[in-house]
Amino acid sequence: MLRQAFYGLILSMICYLLFHGYTKLGLNYHFKKHYPGECRQVTGLDYGSEHMEVTQDGLAFITSGVDFPCTSEKYHSFIREKNIRGTIFLYDFKNPKLGASALRFQPSKTFDPATFQPHGISLLEDKAKGEHLLYVVNHVRHGKDRVEKFKFIPRVNELQHLRFFNDSKFLILNDVALIGEDKFYASNYLFFESHFLSFLEHVLPLPLGGLLLVDGNHVTEVVKSLHGPNGVILSKDKRHLYVAIPMEGTMHVYETQKDNGLKLVQDVPEVIRLPLSNGLVDHEKITELFYDHGDLISASSVAHIHSGQLLIGSVIDKLVVCDLFGKVVGKKAGKV
Ligand SMILES: *[C@@H]1O[C@H](CO)[C@@H](O)[C@H](O)[C@H]1NC(C)=O
Numbered sequence: 001m002l003r004q005a006f007y008g009l010i011l012s013m014i015c016y017l018l019f020h021g022y023t024k025l026g027l028n029y030h031f032k033k034h035y036p037g038e039c040r041q042v043t044g045l046d047y048g049s050e051h052m053e054v055t056q057d058g059l060a061f062i063t064s065g066v067d068f069p070c071t072s073e074k075y076h077s078f079i080r081e082k083n084i085r086g087t088i089f090l091y092d093f094k095n096p097k098l099g100a101s102a103l104r105f106q107p108s109k110t111f112d113p114a115t116f117q118p119h120g121i122s123l124l125e126d127k128a129k130g131e132h133l134l135y136v137v138n139h140v141r142h143g144k145d146r147v148e149k150f151k152f153i154p155r156v157n158e159l160q161h162l163r164f165f166n167d168s169k170f171l172i173l174n175d176v177a178l179i180g181e182d183k184f185y186a187s188n189y190l191f192f193e194s195h196f197l198s199f200l201e202h203v204l205p206l207p208l209g210g211l212l213l214v215d216g217n218h219v220t221e222v223v224k225s226l227h228g229p230n231g232v233i234l235s236k237d238k239r240h241l242y243v244a245i246p247m248e249g250t251m252h253v254y255e256t257q258k259d260n261g262l263k264l265v266q267d268v269p270e271v272i273r274l275p276l277s278n279g280l281v282d283h284e285k286i287t288e289l290f291y292d293h294g295d296l297i298s299a300s301s302v303a304h305i306h307s308g309q310l311l312i313g314s315v316i317d318k319l320v321v322c323d324l325f326g327k328v329v330g331k332k333a334g335k336v
Pocket of ligand 1: 144166167168
């Protein structure tokens with residue numbers, strides 16, 4: 001009797017936690033389809049555009065073909081079946097007719113394109129020569145996560161591999177945000193590599209992730225105990241770091257300190273476009289620009305606005321671009 005009551009208790013706890021995880025994933029919500037303008041799929045890119053970074057003059061660098069140990073067996077087989085290669089695509093907002101094209105890698109002894117599984121990306125612009133530096137999270141196939149540093153060679157549309165960063169503090173990484181050359185924040189996304197354990201880490205609140213500061217070969221953990229920190233981005237003046245925590249449906253805003261430490265100053269519900277005032281998010285002006293039922297794109301992961309176009313990426317689907325109607329941008333979204 002006592003034993004049954006005990007099992008009953010355990011079972012109801014598991015149900016509660018799973019339901020809690022389910023509501024956090026947003027699976028219980030129903031959304032209305034709406035577009036901010038005329039939208040279409042971008043040609044040339046079929047399987048994934050997880051993260052992207054855009055230069056001031058409208059060159060978007062997009063990572064594609066993400067896979068890592070904790071994704072499901074079904075996902076791994078999809079990647080293998082379709083023979084999906086980890087790639088960085090280029091899309092020019094000023095020349096949208098060209099679509100997206102894969103950048104070639106120059107041969108390198110320290111980088112093997114065949115094991116490249118890119119995820120988050122951050123760039124340092126070179127305004128003089130256009131030889132931008134790209135830092136990209138790589139879930140090396142059958143290896144440990146590292147961050148690759150490339151130089152973009154615009155004349156030939158190639159990437160030259162310069163070096164990589166690795167450290168025993170790197171778990172399953174997600175994204176990087178550059179402070180300067182060879183100095184960046186990285187999000188330690190998940191602790192467990194196994195699909196099942198990382199699923200539990202996801203749905204139970206197991207805060208085993210964190211934020212790292214990488215300075216050359218020196219790595220320190222600057223924020224501990226986060227629950228699956230995902231995309232990270234620094235404000236233009238580098239005073240604030242924005243960290244998406246999708247499992248909690250929130251975004252953390254940190255103030256960067258003199259020693260590059262991080263101080264949490266705000267915690268806001270997640271959304272697509274965040275209006276800023278004085279580096280902090282203005283709740284009143286939050287907008288939702290795009291939502292559809294998977295007709296054009298499913299599970300969008302990243303979006304960017306430039307030259308009147310909204311470019312939307314997804315984990316394992318097409319890239320979509322919308323011409324924005326002037327008025328819709330900045331208009332408050334209806335309740336979803
Ligand atoms: C980093 O990479 C080097 C070269 O491949 C390797 O010798 C070293 O063990 C790696 N360090 C970690 C912590 O994985």
